[in-house]
Amino acid sequence: MESTIIKSRNFNASFGTNHVVKNVNIDIPRNxxxxxxxxxxxxxxxxxxxxxxxHELIPGATSNGEMKLNDExxxxxxxxxxxxxxxxVFQRPNPFPNLSIYDNVIAGYKLNxxxxxxxxxxxxxxxxxxxxxxxxxxxxxxxxxxxxxxxGQQQRLCIARTVAMEPEVxxxxxxxxxxxxxxxxxxxxxxxxxxxxxxxIIVTHNMQQAARVSDKTAFFFLGELVEYDETKTMFTNPKDxxxxxxxxxxxx
Amino acid sequence: xDGKNIKLRLGxxxxxxxxxxxxxxxxxxxxxxxxxxxxxxxxxxxxxxxxVNVPKPVGxxxxxxxxxxxxxxxxxxxxxxxxxxxxIMAGVYLSENRRSRLAYWVRLCTDILQGVPSIVVGIVAYxxxxxxxxxxxxxxxxxxxxxxxxxxxxxxxxxxxxxxxxETLKLLPDSLKEAxxxxxxxxxxxxxxxxxxxxISGILSGVMLSVARITGETAPxxxxxxxxxxxxxxxxxxxxxxxLLIFNYATSPYQDWLNLAWGASLILLCWVLFxxxxxxxxxxxxxxxx
Numbered sequence: 001m002e003s004t005i006i007k008s009r010n011f012n013a014s015f016g017t018n019h020v021v022k023n024v025n026i027d028i029p030r031n032x033x034x035x036x037x038x039x040x041x042x043x044x045x046x047x048x049x050x051x052x053x054x055h056e057l058i059p060g061a062t063s064n065g066e067m068k069l070n071d072e073x074x075x076x077x078x079x080x081x082x083x084x085x086x087x088x089v090f091q092r093p094n095p096f097p098n099l100s101i102y103d104n105v106i107a108g109y110k111l112n113x114x115x116x117x118x119x120x121x122x123x124x125x126x127x128x129x130x131x132x133x134x135x136x137x138x139x140x141x142x143x144x145x146x147x148x149x150x151x152g153q154q155q156r157l158c159i160a161r162t163v164a165m166e167p168e169v170x171x172x173x174x175x176x177x178x179x180x181x182x183x184x185x186x187x188x189x190x191x192x193x194x195x196x197x198x199x200x201i202i203v204t205h206n207m208q209q210a211a212r213v214s215d216k217t218a219f220f221f222l223g224e225l226v227e228y229d230e231t232k233t234m235f236t237n238p239k240d241x242x243x244x245x246x247x248x249x250x251x252x
Numbered sequence: 253x254d255g256k257n258i259k260l261r262l263g264x265x266x267x268x269x270x271x272x273x274x275x276x277x278x279x280x281x282x283x284x285x286x287x288x289x290x291x292x293x294x295x296x297x298x299x300x301x302x303x304v305n306v307p308k309p310v311g312x313x314x315x316x317x318x319x320x321x322x323x324x325x326x327x328x329x330x331x332x333x334x335x336x337x338x339x340i341m342a343g344v345y346l347s348e349n350r351r352s353r354l355a356y357w358v359r360l361c362t363d364i365l366q367g368v369p370s371i372v373v374g375i376v377a378y379x380x381x382x383x384x385x386x387x388x389x390x391x392x393x394x395x396x397x398x399x400x401x402x403x404x405x406x407x408x409x410x411x412x413x414x415x416x417x418x419e420t421l422k423l424l425p426d427s428l429k430e431a432x433x434x435x436x437x438x439x440x441x442x443x444x445x446x447x448x449x450x451x452i453s454g455i456l457s458g459v460m461l462s463v464a465r466i467t468g469e470t471a472p473x474x475x476x477x478x479x480x481x482x483x484x485x486x487x488x489x490x491x492x493x494x495x496l497l498i499f500n501y502a503t504s505p506y507q508d509w510l511n512l513a514w515g516a517s518l519i520l521l522c523w524v525l526f527x528x529x530x531x532x533x534x535x536x537x538x539x540x541x542x
Contacts, residue, residue: 084436094427098540108435111445
């Protein structure tokens with residue numbers, strides 16, 4: 001029996017009076033890749049941002065219900081600890097423009113004031129960059145600025161930055177929507193590597209991507225979790241008519 | 253349309269082009285005239301002796317402006333030490349809390365403060381710090397001091413620093429802050445390690461411009477720092493500064509003192525020009541490419 005790492009019960013989120021995530025119940029198993037798909041405005045990104053408590057940073061944003069990480073309520077923990085355990089990669093690559101590639105990877109330690117011996121830092125940087133298949137490309141230019149890299153490399157740098165903190169879960173908010181097809185496939189290949197150590201939740205509006213990379217898929221529609229199942233089952237034999245309509249392209 | 257009409261129209265167009273050209277050129281004239289006049293009158297007065305000596309009493313020739321130079325530097329440094337932390341923090345607050353009630357009032361007050369005449373700022377500093385007051389247990393002895401001058405100048409620096417910090421930080425993308433927060437950084441580290449370092453060129457340019465702005469301020473110093481014919485480094489006592497020296501000596505009947513005023517004017521002008529150019533250079537050089 002696989003263990004559940006993230007568990008939501010009756011979870012709701014709103015912006016002011018706009019109710020965008022409605023009564024979501026979901027169990028996310030450890031070391032799996034979960035794709036969250038759905039049309040624009042269906043609340044999938046909002047749900048994702050609730051998992052590591054980034055949602056509440058927006059003025060007027062509220063949420064209620066149960067969100068558990070390893071049976072511990074995320075909303076009872078301090079957001080700083082939540083975000084150390086649940087990392088996040090954003091839609092657009094956002095390396096720190098004032099830091100070198102090396103410092104970007106180690107940013108979670110350096111900027112949090114965690115002092116590490118140089119040998120250990122070097123090791124973390126090399127290990128993290130190797131995990132995201134960026135080490136060979138940048139090992140001779142670690143002192144250059146992060147913004148010197150291409151878009152796809154920047155996104156992998158951002159993943160390395162998150163991986164360096166050794167979180168349990170990594171959230172991806174449409175991680176490839178700003179990337180070209182080649183960078184996209186590099187990042188998608190990465191997901192399979194990362195699965196052995198982390199649980200990945202990937203929001204995507206790209207159905208093919210969900211089908212390609214995920215073990216399980218959740219389909220959101222108008223703020224509701226319509227269907228949540230093994231990806232294969234979902235794409236071959238959906239139970240709900242709305243899922244059927246979405247994956248056959250009757251609306252998007 | 254006949255040919256004559258076309259010629260008239262082309263002529264008007266040509267004339268207008270020349271007009272704006274000439275008027276644009278006219279904008280250069282005042283600065284060039286000031287530069288030319290001050291340099292011509294001041295350049296011969298400046299030498300090493302001028303920079304390291306204090307003014308001589310009337311009747312003795314020579315003398316320099318060391319006391320005013322040192323005084324100006326001290327007064328401005330102290331003003332900057334007071335204004336920079338407050339100004340940057342307030343600017344950070346404004347960019348972080350764009351719609352709060354406090355932000356509205358802070359913004360309004362800094363805007364008004366920017367328009368308050370410097371002599372009014374000076375008189376407030378005079379009433380608060382120079383005149384003695386007695387509040388039962390707290391007794392303030394008062395007296396002219398460099399510190400009260402710095403206080404007045406700090407008030408003048410504040411709005412420029414606050415608004416330039418706010419404007420700079422507002423332009424930074426939210427994704428930058430989110431990246432930092434998603435790594436589990438507490439708010440103060442997000443501000444000091446990410447937001448301020450990335451916006452440093454804009455913040456610094458605001459600071460430099462505010463320094464350039466107060467360098468030539470005379471009015472608030474007249475009844476605070478007061479001036480001092482001798483070299484003094486005690487910020488609790490009256491102190492000379494460049495604009496005060498120019499004000500006092502330029503209106504005197506003695507040729508030696510007039511020379512000092514011309515020389516001091518040139519130094520002041522170079523200082524402000526230098527600050528402006530330096531600001532442009534650092535803004536370009538330290539700009540973080542987003």
